Amino acid sequence: MDKRRLTREQIAKRIAKELREGDVINLGIGIPVLVSNFVSPESEYIYHSEQGVLGMGSLAEPHEADPDLVNASKEPVTLVPGGSFSHSADSFAMVRGKHIDVAILGGMQVSENGDLANWKVKDVGLGGIGGAMDIAIGAKSVYVAMTHTNKDGGPKIVKKLDYPVTALNCVSTIFTDMAVIEVTRDGLVLKEIAPGFTAEEVQKATEPKLILSPNLKEIAIS
Amino acid sequence: MDKRRLTREQIAKRIAKELREGDVINLGIGIPVLVSNFVSPESEYIYHSEQGVLGMGSLAEPHEADPDLVNASKEPVTLVPGGSFSHSADSFAMVRGKHIDVAILGGMQVSENGDLANWKVKDVGLGGIGGAMDIAIGAKSVYVAMTHTNKDGGPKIVKKLDYPVTALNCVSTIFTDMAVIEVTRDGLVLKEIAPGFTAEEVQKATEPKLILSPNLKEIAIS
Amino acid sequence: MINKVFNSAEEAIADVWDGSTILFGGFGGAGLPYEIIYALYRQGAKEITAVSNNPGYHEEGIAKLIAHDRISKLLCSFPVQKDSYVFREKFNQGKVDLELIPQGTLAERIRAGGAGIEAFYTPTGVGTEIAEGKDEQEFDGIPCILEKAIKGDFAFIKAKKADRWGNLVYNKSGRNFNPVMAMAGKITIAEVDEIVEVGELDPESIVTPGVFVQRVVKRS
């Protein structure tokens, strides 16, 4: 059987299946922004962007771009009907006040108990926080999208973070190129595995002990 | 010479002379609301009302009354051109954040160091605070308009409050039916006296020692 | 399709439970959600902790709930308005408790509840009976007291227009506490004069974005 790690698009596609119509969603940069390409176009989702856009649409075509309407990466975007603008304090009131249903974020490390590191590379002088810390503590569900291992093949899912912390106990589910892992009070539960991989292989690429879900299955990537 | 205490209208008229064009003003109920009758109609003043009206106009005529546009006493009012509406938290952000130039408030007692009591009668079960405490600490200048003495002829300007406190060290100037008294770091300075009264008579009606202003003069009531 | 519009006030408030904390918008009668309040009266929930700037006049608004002993505690800035005799009577009989809160502190505590700010230091109330039992601290020479966030299981609010996403605009000073209560209610129910199509409200002028509103019902 073909044993290949999921592509970035496949991770995004898998996460898209978690979303429910009407969800208010904040997408981080990287794999997360790809998720919106895979949701049902018949359903309504509401995208929140930190600088004060609720109901953010797709990237703007050159002719419709307005330098005052941008996403968190400062790229020109559009607004969907029903969208609205807020100032930064109200925008983060939405975040911190638990009004965002799902945040999909990139990750550098996730710990056994759901601590997240994603804002600063270890041992580097400067880092940028932006909205990361607020969004990580604020969203009702936090999904982390990342590769399962780092460039050296070492685990990014660890017992204890050694990267600078973004927020403690905040991650709900980790979606990697090898697995879907839920953070529970009892520990990390392996729910789904990429086609061709075994639970042992996922465990080997993961520092903390994984609990096997009784419903353990293959990630559907069709 | 005619020795008569100022009327409520005369106190209001005297206070009106303190206002400068462009001032943002919050008027309490009682004598304070009368002040707006005595400002120059050629000048622009901006009236703030606690429930979220900036640029409040006069009381509404019956035909223009909207039950959703009221003053702090819940009477229908109008909005002037340039006026705007805010929610209650933003309205009190204006107050607490020192964006209101002048608050003119009623008083039950004022102490030597500018403490104000005006929200609750002593020894009565229930009192209503409303915006009183926020406005007393928040306005840049707090003018108190009140009778100099209480119903029994006792002083309302006292060494120490024995009525429930509204706010400490908040009063700038006291305008009574007998005098204009400024609260300074050195104590209470008697600046103006009602026609026909002497400084001794004002002192007799006042508990703390008054400092006589070198420019002590008669209140102009014309 | 997102659709937060309910068919009736009864349906919109049907699941309010005994002992809920409910935030009630309105300043006097301005911006008061009369119909969902009366629907709640008919529904019968009791032992309610009510957060409302005023206690209602005569038997109007929440005074109706107080008159029928549905409210066991009121958080309020101004309970002594003329014609608030219902509250005064019930308070004197010990049927309803009162937490008296300065109006600006009340508004800010509610906003804090909606914004995930758990507590804040304010200069309002220092040296008064409001400060009793509260932590006191100075910042840059300004003495302050610590005030905690207020959150509601429900918020009952009144707006002028809504769309099915729950976006709201208000009418004049009928705005008052409604937008901050919308933020602080776990389930925010908006009574509105008019329901418009999604996209009809100007995105620059929406005061309460739909993210803060769970249910909408048109005033009949």
Added chain:
Amino acid sequence: MINKVFNSAEEAIADVWDGSTILFGGFGGAGLPYEIIYALYRQGAKEITAVSNNPGYHEEGIAKLIAHDRISKLLCSFPVQKDSYVFREKFNQGKVDLELIPQGTLAERIRAGGAGIEAFYTPTGVGTEIAEGKDEQEFDGIPCILEKAIKGDFAFIKAKKADRWGNLVYNKSGRNFNPVMAMAGKITIAEVDEIVEVGELDPESIVTPGVFVQRVVKRS
């Protein structure tokens, strides 16, 4: 007649002193008050403490001030944007200090500064390097850290339209930090695209009431 409109950016910023704290609106280039920033560059004030979500790109916006050593300290949420090489260089040379602040905390600290709230407890930053040296307390089981208000001697903001009272409306997400900075600036200076008559702006849609704005200047 109230008239807050100044004839030029130069006049509007003439009295900014060395060592001022200035709040700069904008999120990247959206809602950035370019002209008053460049007027300040020409005016020459230095040792500025700048509060700005970003440090500017290339030599644009406040990056121009940083490049010429006018800013001695920056309070900022995201100093590492691509093309923010000016800040990075000056930071590495020790020419500018940095206080790194989560974006939501930054916005809320500024709003607090404008609202007379001296400090607040937020869950953001707990367990991170942001929490170092800050008071930590739990409320209802939620661990929080204490964050203090930010106030500016000046706020430089960008809006779409103003009237001579200083009432403002914004353009789309050009709104961002501008309204809260307007609140927190002792002297708030708004650069706008258009000046309209008093009464022309819809009272329901004014985002920043004139009470928060001291000076207005039209973008040239």
